[in-house]
Amino acid sequence: MLTSLLAATTTVDALTFAIAAAVVLSGSVGVVVARNPVHSALMLVMTLFGVAVLFVEQQANFLAAVQVIVYAGAIVVLFLFVIMFLGVDREESLEKEPLRAQRPLAAGLIVLGLAGLLLMGFGAHWSVGAKSVAGPSRNQAGGDVAALGKSVFTTYLFAFEITSALLVIAVVGAVVLARRPGGVLGGADSDPDEPADDAPSPTEEVSP
Amino acid sequence: MSLSGVWYLGLAAVVFSIGALGLLVRRNVLVMFMCVELMLNAANLTFVTFSRMLNDIGGQALVFFTLVVAAAEVVVGLGIVVAIFRRRRTATADDFHIMRG
Numbered sequence: 001m002l003t004s005l006l007a008a009t010t011t012v013d014a015l016t017f018a019i020a021a022a023v024v025l026s027g028s029v030g031v032v033v034a035r036n037p038v039h040s041a042l043m044l045v046m047t048l049f050g051v052a053v054l055f056v057e058q059q060a061n062f063l064a065a066v067q068v069i070v071y072a073g074a075i076v077v078l079f080l081f082v083i084m085f086l087g088v089d090r091e092e093s094l095e096k097e098p099l100r101a102q103r104p105l106a107a108g109l110i111v112l113g114l115a116g117l118l119l120m121g122f123g124a125h126w127s128v129g130a131k132s133v134a135g136p137s138r139n140q141a142g143g144d145v146a147a148l149g150k151s152v153f154t155t156y157l158f159a160f161e162i163t164s165a166l167l168v169i170a171v172v173g174a175v176v177l178a179r180r181p182g183g184v185l186g187g188a189d190s191d192p193d194e195p196a197d198d199a200p201s202p203t204e205e206v207s208p
Numbered sequence: 209m210s211l212s213g214v215w216y217l218g219l220a221a222v223v224f225s226i227g228a229l230g231l232l233v234r235r236n237v238l239v240m241f242m243c244v245e246l247m248l249n250a251a252n253l254t255f256v257t258f259s260r261m262l263n264d265i266g267g268q269a270l271v272f273f274t275l276v277v278a279a280a281e282v283v284v285g286l287g288i289v290v291a292i293f294r295r296r297r298t299a300t301a302d303d304f305h306i307m308r309g
Contacts, residue, residue: 017211021219028223028246031239032230040239044246047223051249054216058260063271067252070275075245075282082286083238088299092236106232114225121217134266137259147265148272156269163276170280177287180294 016057024050035091041079048072059138062145216257224250235300237289241282248278 023046030043048071055064134151137144152160227246234240252271259267293299 013211017215021215024219024223025226028226031242031246032226032234034239037236037238040242044242047246048249051253054219054253055256057211058216058256060256060259060268060271063252063256063268066272066275070279071245071249075279078282078286079238079242082290086290086293086299088236088238103233106229110225110229110232113228114221117221117224118218121221122214134264134269136263137265137268138263144265144268148268151265151269152272155266156273159273163273166280167276170283174283174287177284177291 013057016053020050020053020057023047024054037083037088037092038080041076041083044079045072045076048076059144061143062148213257213261216253220250220253220257223247223253237299237301238286240301241285241289245278245282248274 027043027045027047027050031040031047034040034043048067052064052067052072055061055067134155135147137147140147224247227243227250230243230246231240234243252274255267255271255274257267259265259271289299
């Protein structure tokens, strides 16, 4: 099976995939096991770059660029900003686990799920219906950028418009959530360390 | 000729599982969010792989929309984390037992 899968593959492609897969796997394991949230965020950047390489490898050049710009450039920076803003960039002890059965249970569940996924992926014969609902992706004039743009602005135009509404709602929601209960938008005159009147005193609540 | 799509699908399944495991075992809310991003990326990789295997641009269009939804989700999620942190002074999921009364 391995030789048939590797047939008709150039060495460069296989090597690129191997390196990118190693980067992606080590990065994603690093996100989970890093004790410091900042290290987790940096490992996430590594994973995202690896996935971008895999996108380029599959002729999705535009998506690779967007992946680097939006994910690594915007989302991870937002994560780091919130980590620094909240000051939670402390080391977290991973040895202490309050619920005794959680880790074995989680590992068992994940192994079961992964086995099911891989069995489905390697064993099943997919019946995938009509091909090219939104047009072919290979050998287009203008490459994948033109093909993607055409499909987004014709076939998926409605979804694209709804997306803009979603972004506006997300921005409004973030502003509403970030408001202080008193009403002013975190103004310089209000003391950020002082909770609002109706809030319970946090130091008493969280102390064990 | 690129590698067979099965390799990419297997890698995406493994990355998805690692993300789900992290979501289950980690207690820091921000790290849990990063694990959700890992799972979204694994799904994106699957979409792009199927887009190439079936020669259909629809998979890539779907990844485009997933990126937008992920960005919106992170913005709202981190807003919630900041709002909770203001009241409870903690970013650990175990301490968020407000809803239980």
